[in-house]
Amino acid sequence: MKKQSLVFIIVSPIVILLIVAGIIFVWQNGASSDKTGNTNKKQSFFGLFDVNSPIIDGLFSESTSPSTTNTPNANGKTDATPLSPLRQLYPYPVSGMTMVTMSHKDANGTKTAIPGVRVMERSSGHIFDIPFNGTDAVRITGTTIPGVEQVFWNNNVSRIFTRRINDTTGTLQNIFLNVTHGTSDITGTAEDESQGSLLATSSMNNVLEGATSPDGKSIFLLLSSPSGSVGETTFIDESGEGKQIFSSPFKEWLPEWPRTDTIYLTTKPSSGIPGYTYSISPTKKNVFQKLIGGIPGLTTHMSPVKGLGLIGSASGTTFSLSLLTDGTMSALGFNTLPEKCAWMENGSHVYCGVPIAPIPATYPDDWYKGALSFTDAIWSEDIQTGEAMLMADTGAFNAPPLDIINPLVSTDGKYLIFINKYDLTPWVFELIQ
Amino acid sequence: MRVTSIIVHTSFVSFFVFCYFFLSGHHIAYGFDPYLSFTVTPPYPGAHETVSVDLVSYGIDLSTSTISWYVDGVKKNSEIGATQLTFITGDIGHKTTVSVSISSPEGVTIQKSLVLSISELDLLWEASDSYTPPFYRGKALPASGATIKVVAFPNMTNATGNKVSDTNLVYTWSINSFKSDVVYQSGYGKNILMISKNIFDLDQTVSVDVTVPNSTNHTSTKLFIPTTNPEVLLYEQRPLFGVWYTDMLSDQLRPTSKQVSVIAEPFYFSLPTKNPDTLSYTWAMNGTHIPSDGEHPRIVTFGVPDNTAGTTSVSLSVEHPLSLFQSATRQIAVLFDTQAVMRTFPF
Numbered sequence: 001m002k003k004q005s006l007v008f009i010i011v012s013p014i015v016i017l018l019i020v021a022g023i024i025f026v027w028q029n030g031a032s033s034d035k036t037g038n039t040n041k042k043q044s045f046f047g048l049f050d051v052n053s054p055i056i057d058g059l060f061s062e063s064t065s066p067s068t069t070n071t072p073n074a075n076g077k078t079d080a081t082p083l084s085p086l087r088q089l090y091p092y093p094v095s096g097m098t099m100v101t102m103s104h105k106d107a108n109g110t111k112t113a114i115p116g117v118r119v120m121e122r123s124s125g126h127i128f129d130i131p132f133n134g135t136d137a138v139r140i141t142g143t144t145i146p147g148v149e150q151v152f153w154n155n156n157v158s159r160i161f162t163r164r165i166n167d168t169t170g171t172l173q174n175i176f177l178n179v180t181h182g183t184s185d186i187t188g189t190a191e192d193e194s195q196g197s198l199l200a201t202s203s204m205n206n207v208l209e210g211a212t213s214p215d216g217k218s219i220f221l222l223l224s225s226p227s228g229s230v231g232e233t234t235f236i237d238e239s240g241e242g243k244q245i246f247s248s249p250f251k252e253w254l255p256e257w258p259r260t261d262t263i264y265l266t267t268k269p270s271s272g273i274p275g276y277t278y279s280i281s282p283t284k285k286n287v288f289q290k291l292i293g294g295i296p297g298l299t300t301h302m303s304p305v306k307g308l309g310l311i312g313s314a315s316g317t318t319f320s321l322s323l324l325t326d327g328t329m330s331a332l333g334f335n336t337l338p339e340k341c342a343w344m345e346n347g348s349h350v351y352c353g354v355p356i357a358p359i360p361a362t363y364p365d366d367w368y369k370g371a372l373s374f375t376d377a378i379w380s381e382d383i384q385t386g387e388a389m390l391m392a393d394t395g396a397f398n399a400p401p402l403d404i405i406n407p408l409v410s411t412d413g414k415y416l417i418f419i420n421k422y423d424l425t426p427w428v429f430e431l432i433q
Numbered sequence: 434m435r436v437t438s439i440i441v442h443t444s445f446v447s448f449f450v451f452c453y454f455f456l457s458g459h460h461i462a463y464g465f466d467p468y469l470s471f472t473v474t475p476p477y478p479g480a481h482e483t484v485s486v487d488l489v490s491y492g493i494d495l496s497t498s499t500i501s502w503y504v505d506g507v508k509k510n511s512e513i514g515a516t517q518l519t520f521i522t523g524d525i526g527h528k529t530t531v532s533v534s535i536s537s538p539e540g541v542t543i544q545k546s547l548v549l550s551i552s553e554l555d556l557l558w559e560a561s562d563s564y565t566p567p568f569y570r571g572k573a574l575p576a577s578g579a580t581i582k583v584v585a586f587p588n589m590t591n592a593t594g595n596k597v598s599d600t601n602l603v604y605t606w607s608i609n610s611f612k613s614d615v616v617y618q619s620g621y622g623k624n625i626l627m628i629s630k631n632i633f634d635l636d637q638t639v640s641v642d643v644t645v646p647n648s649t650n651h652t653s654t655k656l657f658i659p660t661t662n663p664e665v666l667l668y669e670q671r672p673l674f675g676v677w678y679t680d681m682l683s684d685q686l687r688p689t690s691k692q693v694s695v696i697a698e699p700f701y702f703s704l705p706t707k708n709p710d711t712l713s714y715t716w717a718m719n720g721t722h723i724p725s726d727g728e729h730p731r732i733v734t735f736g737v738p739d740n741t742a743g744t745t746s747v748s749l750s751v752e753h754p755l756s757l758f759q760s761a762t763r764q765i766a767v768l769f770d771t772q773a774v775m776r777t778f779p780f
Contacts, residue, residue, distance in 0.1 A: 123673040147675030270572035370681040
């Protein structure tokens with residue numbers, strides 16, 4: 001055997017082994033920690049686009065604030081691939097979100113208003129504004145309040161009411177906070193930004209439930225009392241005493257405030273147990289008016305239009321959805337839980353996360369307990385014509401499984417935002433594409 | 434002999450009356466007489482509700498008679514053998530007069546009417562000491578021994594048509610048709626009933642009869658209260674995020690970090706103070722008792738060993754210190770397979 005051949009035979013396996021070792025090394029170090037404290041899914045070694053990764057993955061810095069990594073171009077889009085109509089807005093769990101209008105400064109320094117969402121990051125309590133145009137999130141506050149379960153926003157998102165469990169004592173903390181804005185905008189340049197903060201102004205220790213008014217100026221709070229519960233409304237912007245609008249020997253109410261002049265109270269649901277909904281006035285004391293009752297497993301989602309709402313019924317292992325129009329119930333073109341739906345402001349359409357092939361279970365109890373999750377498609381129904389339309393099927397736009405909670409439709413009807421119950425991340429679906 | 438005759442006669446009449454009301458089930462017969470009576474379903478209709486009125490006679494052959502129905506003086510139907518009328522009620526407080534005129538083939542005409550007072554009566558209940566976690570949107574269900582609060586929500590009017598306050602009505606409560614057990618909770622303005630879920634009578638039916646003082650307005654309703662078994666559910670408690678309530682640990686846990694904490698949530702245990710730490714928690718790993726955090730007995734924390742793969746069984750037993758009938762268990766498998774976790778975790 002020639003000397004060169006011998007060298008080739010000896011060296012070739014070593015080279016191949018080195019290459020393989022290199023591959024393994026690179027592949028293993030592809031994983032990285034994220035802000036959830038967990039480990040990210042590895043990227044494909046060959047750099048192929050991973051269809052299961054969050055659509056805007058990579059727009060955010062993993063180690064610092066996600067606000068300083070990407071600058072929008074002239075048309076307000078990033079240089080990345082076109083935005084998917086259905087996309088994750090932020091890759092980390094949030095405590096809540098609301099619509100917001102952001103200020104966008106272009107290359108010439110001209111400011112324009114663009115739509116987006118304001119979220120509170122669940123792990124930190126930091127507030128971010130995220131535009132729908134795919135540009136970077138902007139950190140609004142840097143005050144740390146981890147583990148907030150619920151956040152209620154006022155109309156100009158300058159004041160919030162948060163609810164969380166104290167890690168040490170296990171008790172509930174209910175706090176009003178002022179959102180002090182910095183000077184940040186979405187140019188993403190550091191010199192434009194000074195960080196805002198959250199300042200606690202008052203707290204309450206007996207809050208059972210809450211709901212904000214449709215104009216965002218007031219909040220309804222259901223408070224525990226020795227004899228049952230009391231309901232109060234208060235202006236979010238003020239730290240004064242709330243105005244009591246009812247007292248009840250009953251505690252288990254779920255409030256909704258879809259119209260300025262009406263608050264709805266629905267008994268907490270359980271499969272097969274008759275539920276009741278009453279309307280009350282935010283201005284008159286102790287005036288309960290029955291809306292509907294005796295419906296097993298009753299859940300509701302009333303619209304901003306008087307007399308219009310969604311009625312959910314659940315018994316045994318099934319649930320059903322009906323449309324309530326001036327006291328008359330009718331079927332919709334799909335079936336889901338009312339709280340997975342969002343109303344257009346004028347009541348013309350409703351948009352819903354609709355579970356595909358939900359497994360037999362005790363609804364809604366098991367879903368509330370986290371014992372199961374749905375895989376939703378997005379449907380709409382035209383209330384006037386009764387036409388139901390599938391807008392995004394399961395897995396559409398390469399989205400992972402979605403279990404839609406807390407959906408909202410923008411005032412202009414262009415965007416549906418929601419939180420994915422699987423990982424509590426915020427999402428948007430463009431209704432007009 | 435005379436006394437015996439009276440007793441026999443009285444017994445016969447009582448038996449007849451008993452059978453009549455027993456067989457009528459949920460219906461209430463108005464204008465009870467041997468010849469003609471109405472049966473209204475539902476017996477106490479609410480506002481804008483569909484009501485059926487059935488005509489029953491033991492003396493007239495209705496199937497061959499012409500029956501004319503009137504609601505508030507307006508003729509609604511007139512047919513041979515039309516023994517039922519269905520209509521929709523008006524607003525609360527509205528008194529609806531239903532009249533019927535019967536003409537038999539023999540030429541006999543009988544008229545009869547009833548007045549329905551439209552009122553509403555809802556019975557709401559809550560297991561006031563049943564524990565559910567914070568932010569849980571579902572109903573707290575009662576276990577055996579739980580304390581139940583039943584609240585009557587009436588909407589009734591007086592003779593002048595004005596709404597009568599809840600506190601100005603007379604309530605007569607009964608449990609499983611027995612009034613004596615709760616007689617002290619019945620009376621003027623007593624719209625709340627507190628009962629204990631009897632361990633020997635798991636499924637209770639609560640009834641209430643509500644009347645407007647100095648009025649013929651009267652309504653009643655009843656509800657069935659089931660009994661459930663307490664259950665303990667496990668959730669991951671993540672640093673900074675809090676309890677991950679949206680994803681119950683049903684049968685297994687794949688740790689997503691070097692250290693993982695699991696918290697137990699005891700659903701439906703009777704806890705007047707709503708403090709779940711007052712229950713007794715016994716944790717075990719592969720059958721061996723493991724200590725929980727002394728201050729937080731509901732929480733256990735596991736360290737995940739490096740470069741190991743395997744399964745550990747973790748079990749929990751929860752007992753109520755004061756109630757033998759309230760306990761629950763749960764078991765999950767903890768999978769120590771870091772690589773698998775990396776590939777499957779949704780983030």
